Amino acid sequence: MYFGVLGFLIIAVQVFFAVDAYKKGRYYWVWIIFFFSMIACLVYFFVEYLPDLQASRLSEKISSNLEKIIAPEKELKRLKEQLEFCDNVENRTALAEAYMTNHQFSEAIPLLEACLQGHYRDDEYLIEKLSFAYFMTKAYAKTKERLFQLRKIQGGGFTSQEAHLLLAVTDEYNEAMDEAL
Numbered sequence: 001m002y003f004g005v006l007g008f009l010i011i012a013v014q015v016f017f018a019v020d021a022y023k024k025g026r027y028y029w030v031w032i033i034f035f036f037s038m039i040a041c042l043v044y045f046f047v048e049y050l051p052d053l054q055a056s057r058l059s060e061k062i063s064s065n066l067e068k069i070i071a072p073e074k075e076l077k078r079l080k081e082q083l084e085f086c087d088n089v090e091n092r093t094a095l096a097e098a099y100m101t102n103h104q105f106s107e108a109i110p111l112l113e114a115c116l117q118g119h120y121r122d123d124e125y126l127i128e129k130l131s132f133a134y135f136m137t138k139a140y141a142k143t144k145e146r147l148f149q150l151r152k153i154q155g156g157g158f159t160s161q162e163a164h165l166l167l168a169v170t171d172e173y174n175e176a177m178d179e180a181l
Contacts (some may be wrong), residue, residue: 010038017044024048072102089115093126100129105136122153128163135166143170 014033017040021029026048033040068075079095092111099108112130120126131146147167151157 013038013041017041017049020049024052068101072098076102089120089126093129096129096133100133100136103136105133108133109137124150124153124159127153128160128166131163131166135170138173140170140173 014037018030018033021027021033021044029040029044029048033044076095076098079091079098083091083095092115096108096111096115099105099111109130112126112133115126116123116130127146127150131143131150134140134143134146144167147163147170150163151167
């Protein structure tokens, strides 16, 4: 066995970067990688591959999601500042969704209620989000009230399966509460 494990690893790295260069239309790199082996692979990694990786949407999305997991309060603080700067329905909804993501449903309810005024009083998306927030805070009567409002807006039936399921589960919890009393 002439190459050994290290030799096969070097070849695998060369093939990986050569295929990447070929896919990106950088054909000259394919020749450089095969003629100059690991040195060319290292140069290609730092000159071409790493900048593309950092600029890609996937890495941006991963770092954003990782930041939200590690420091969720940072995102909430940013959204609060944004709402203070410009108090509108979009910013209220974004902050309410962030609260709901962090399981702070009681904080989201007043924001969503404030959104349901004027032009947005019959907004299906906001009503469904508010219904879910009420459900998670165990305010089943308010949940049903908002779900019936949503059904009325949608012409007697639900267009979303989530709202239909939420109403069924709310009814189930209401019956369990009545039986417990």
